[in-house]
Amino acid sequence: MTLLNSFYCGVADLVIKRPAEILLVMALLFLAALIVIGNLSMESGASIYLSHDDPSMRWYTIYTDKFALEKDVVLYISAPKPLDHALILDLGILKKELLRIPGVEDVQTVSDAILLANQGSIPATNDEIEEAFSRLSKSQQKEIIPDSLHTLGTVVTKGDTQSLLDPIQAVIDEAHLPPGVTIEISGSDAFDQQMMTEMTKQIFVLILGAFTLMFIGLFILFGSVRYRLLPLAFVMVGLVYLFGILGAFRVPINIGAIGGFPILLGLGIDYAVQFQARLNDELRVSSLEDAVRTTICNTGSAVLYAMVATMLGFVVLFITPLPILTGFTLTAIIGILCAYGATLFGFPALAILINYQPKDLPVSGRLDPFEKYNQILSGVAGKVARAPFLILVLVLVIAGIGMVIDNQIPIDTTEDSMVPADMPAKVVMDKVTNLLGSQTPVELVLTGSDLTSLESLQWMERYGVFITSVYPDEIIGYTSIATLVKEYNGGKLPDSLSELDEALSSIPESEKKKYLSEKIIGLMEFQTVSLKAQQMSDLRQVILDNVGWAQPPPGISARTSGMFELNAITLNDIVKFKPLMTNFAFLMILLFLIIAYRHFVSIAPMVPIICVVGWNAVVMWVFSIDYTFITASLGAITIGVSSEYTILMMERYLEERKTTPDLIEAISNSVQKIGASITVSGLVTAFGFSALLLSSFPIISNFGVMTVIAVIFSLIGAIIIMPAILAVLGRIEDHFE
Structure with missing residues (x-):
């Protein structure tokens, strides 16, 4: 036996x-x-893609720690007239109510854009509002009002964003808005x-x-x-x-x-x-x-x-x-x-x-x-x-x-292969994607001794222009500390150190930290159209292979990260x-x-x-x-x-x-x-x-x-x-x- x-x-x-x-x-x-x-507990998000000791996950952690601690909750606002005077005023009131929620750092809507364009005040008529809006750059206009029936906003949060979603939704539900206006929330945390x-x-x-x-x-x-x-x-x-x-x-x-x-x-x-x-x-x-x-x-x-x-x-x-x-x-x-x-x-x-x-x-x-x-x-x-x-x-x-x-x-x-097609956060995310392109950009984490030097900024600009021009069907735009410096320097990169220092000092810290961490770690974002998984993998490799083409200054290295990287x-x-x-x-x-x-x-x-x-x-x-x-x-x-x-x-x-x-x-x-x-x-x-x-x-x-x-x-x-x-x-x- x-x-x-x-x-x-x-x-x-x-x-x-x-x-x-x-x-x-x-x-x-x-x-x-x-x-x-x-x-028993549930697990979702990035942790289901890669183990914590994987090199790509370690870079993802660096990316989130440096650039994604403050997270955006997307406000998808459907409105018959996005520049209607009553809506602009109501969005201003909504912002004040949302800022009362502990953990909400900032709220940005079309109302804030009008205030910025009109020296801190809301115009009295629709015509004046439209005139003020026209003073914004074309890219800003497209980002805020992508079409005639929608406008987008963001709620910037810090800490446990998911715990803030219900209070944010409650404030939105109680908000007084013009007839026909609806606000839906989306973003990665709402999705998760x-x-x-x-x-x-x-x-x-x-x-x-x-x-x-x-x-x-x-x-x-x-x-x-x-x-x-x-x-x-x-x-x-x-x-x-x-x-x-x-x-x-x-x-x-x-x-x-x-x-x-x-x-x-x-x-x-x-x-x-x-x-x-x-x-x-x-x-x-x-x-x-x-x-x-x-x-x-x-x-x-x-x-x-x-x-x-x-x-x-x-x-x-x-x-x-x-x-x-x-x-x-x-x-x-x-x-x-x-x-x-x-x-x-x-x-x-x-x-x-x-x-x-x-x-x-x-x-x-x-x-x-x-x-x-x-x-x-x-x-x-x-x-x-x-x-x-x-x-x-x-x-x-x-x-x-x-x-x-x-x-x-x-x-x-x-x-798309994972979650229900009718899940509200996904439905809204799909709507935003249809308007602006993929909401999963290619995140390129940069490291170097000084990413604010003229040479570094010029390289970022050369590289961004090259990639977007060679792959226009996939990449629809890019942002970095270089594009931010251009925006605050009259639309061009500075020619001298004094101009550079002046431009950098004029950028609000809240804007600067989206793309820069202590001058030695930076972020470039490439906005893409909606891509299949294989296209993501191919594009990721193309971006990495072409980093050296634009001849980066000595000591600068680049690594893709973010959810785009995890998918690839x-x-x-x-x-x-x-x-x-x-x-x-x-x-x-x-x-x-x-x-x-x-x-x-x-x-x-x-x-x-x-x-x-x-x-x-x-x-x-x-x-x-x-x-x-x-x-x-x-x-x-x-x-x-x-x-x-x-x-x-x-x-x-x-x-x-x-x-x-x-x-x-x-x-x-x-x-x-x-x-x-x-x-x-x-x-x-x-x-x-x-x-x-x-x-x-x-x-x-x-x-x-x-x-x-x-x-x-x-x-x-x-x-x-x-x-x-x-x-x-x-x-x-x-x-x-």
């Missing part, structure tokens, strides 16, 4: 002797988990706040949806057993254990982790169905204690192998530097361990306490629907096993096509790590199969697994589904999920082969005995995974589509492709024996 078999036999003895004590311990752990669930709120909602939507769908699936598909809904109870226990562990260790939940909840629920229900189906079968031929012992000793290890294979597919995601993927991986691995443990100990213990009995068999002469289904599968498997090569050639050709086109599927790491970097990481994750997962599963089984047939599951990965790529290509943060890991995740069904099928085949010399008969018998169980398990798992389709986050719903398809493909792989490859390998094995 192997060490593993000894362990499971020991578990069986413990469960049979002390079922009540086991359930009591599980109940106490359940209560403890409920207590620490309150420690609403995203956090939506993420919290998604946890409940996805979990409730998963349980509802699994309830339906079990009720319809698992009618051959008594207490068909029992697996849901142990999945719920495993889920609470997961939340308890995350809360106890204060592991933050990001959008990737949220996507992992239905995955672990689907896999958890799968394990519970396997245990209950096996116990139900064993009870027809043995006593309850013997059935429990056989179920734990045999199914426990078989499901363990399948679970380990699944986890290996997940574990490879840790090689990426993307927290959104590692968050998914950590949640999924802990979750399926909790679900497996709850089922392994809890289900047989409860079965003993309630004296679980199988459902009565149908009246003699009538086959149970599942028996009919098993017989159909057995017949199909026999036909496939007799002529396997045609099936294998067909499925492998389709898989090969998928492998080839996989690298041509676009990757999208932008916010994460795209590059996905391009780099996506094939590595898939290939590494293939290797891990192959090594596991060889080490665990030490049998020639152990490589059989690799064929359907390869097919499923290739088929997924074909589906994504045909239906124009882009890769995102989460679906970039689809290859590795699919390998982990699909390996379970193929391994369970192989396990049953190896059992049958010991007692059935005929190869075709052994394959047919294995499919007949486990086919319905695997189908029910897979479909219920697909029901759980399909809860992802309920998500309003595109990144999660698209992932849901592909995981459901992957499960269905995995069932096809286990029921159709496995008999074919087992027939081929079995014949080779028989030949050499």
Whole structure:
């Protein structure tokens, strides 16, 4: 007896002797988990893109510390007449009310622009207001009033901007404004706040949806057993254990982790169905204690192998530097361990306490629907096993096509792929983008001994003019300390040090610190049109490659940063790590199969697994589904999920082969005995995974589509492709024996 078999036999003895004590311990752990669930926290923003020790994240921290501590809340003001006298006055009053909020540093609207242009007073008539506005530069006019029906403003805040959004909105709601005028707020903090709120909602939507769908699936598909809904109870226990562990260790939940909840629920229900189906079968031929012992000793290890294979597919995601993927991986691995443990100990213990009995068999002469289904599968498997090569050639050709086109599927790491299209902050941000271009500019952090020297300013000007002239379709403008000096020096750079000193001294400190920090760190911003992720990555590289073209003074260096940089970097990481994750997962599963089984047939599951990965790529290509943060890991995740069904099928085949010399008969018998169980398990798992389709986050719903398809493909792989490859390998094995 192997060490593993000894362990499971020991578990069986413990469960049979002390079922009540086991359930009591599980109940106490359940209560403890409920207590620490309150420690759970959500994570969004830049921290889901890169880890804190990544060089790009360190530069991002420098950028935010130096230039983004004061943040802007964008005011998107819709008005029939943006220069209406009454509106100008009301915006002035609104500014005073907003400045009463602690943490609000400044408010800038068209009212302030008119005051500046008219020597500190508001003109008495609309005509005079328009005349004053015309005295502003064209760029200022465009920035403040981008079209005839809208004007933009900003609320400058310091500290925790998200905590100020509700007070700001409350003041806006109470403001007296002319008829037809509305004010909506946007900006990165408004976006993050609403995203956090939506993420919290998604946890409940996805979990409730998963349980509802699994309830339906079990009720319809698992009618051959008594207490068909029992697996849901142990999945719920495993889920609470997961939340308890995350809360106890204060592991933050990001959008990737949220996507992992239905995955672990689907896999958890799968394990519970396997245990209950096996116990139900064993009870027809043995006593309850013997059935429990056989179920734990045999199914426990078989499901363990399948679970380990699944986890290996997940574990490879840790090689990426993307927290959104590692968050998914950590949640999924802990979750399926909790679900497996709850089922392994809890289900047989409860079965003993309630004296679980199988459902009565149908009246003699009538086959149970599942028996009919098993017989159909057995017949199909026999036909496939007799002529396997045609099936294998067909499925492998389709898989090969998928492998080839996989690298041509676009990757999208932008916010459009992540958040609901109707999220208010995103809707407003899209409106602002349509008016002014992308609200995610390229931030170029500059370092040097003196960025206010004439040579440094002249280089910034040369570089900015060059980039905007060479790439006019992507870059629509730039700003820096050089453009600020020009603005306060009559529209041109100073010719002498005295002029430069005068211009610098005339710039308000609040304006200067947007682009300069103690003369040694500066910021250049390149405003762009709305770009796709790949365009962002390409433009970032172009900007960095051309820094030296304008011949910067000695000692000046430049590094891109900001959200634009994070989008570009994460795209590059996905391009780099996506094939590595898939290939590494293939290797891990192959090594596991060889080490665990030490049998020639152990490589059989690799064929359907390869097919499923290739088929997924074909589906994504045909239906124009882009890769995102989460679906970039689809290859590795699919390998982990699909390996379970193929391994369970192989396990049953190896059992049958010991007692059935005929190869075709052994394959047919294995499919007949486990086919319905695997189908029910897979479909219920697909029901759980399909809860992802309920998500309003595109990144999660698209992932849901592909995981459901992957499960269905995995069932096809286990029921159709496995008999074919087992027939081929079995014949080779028989030949050499």
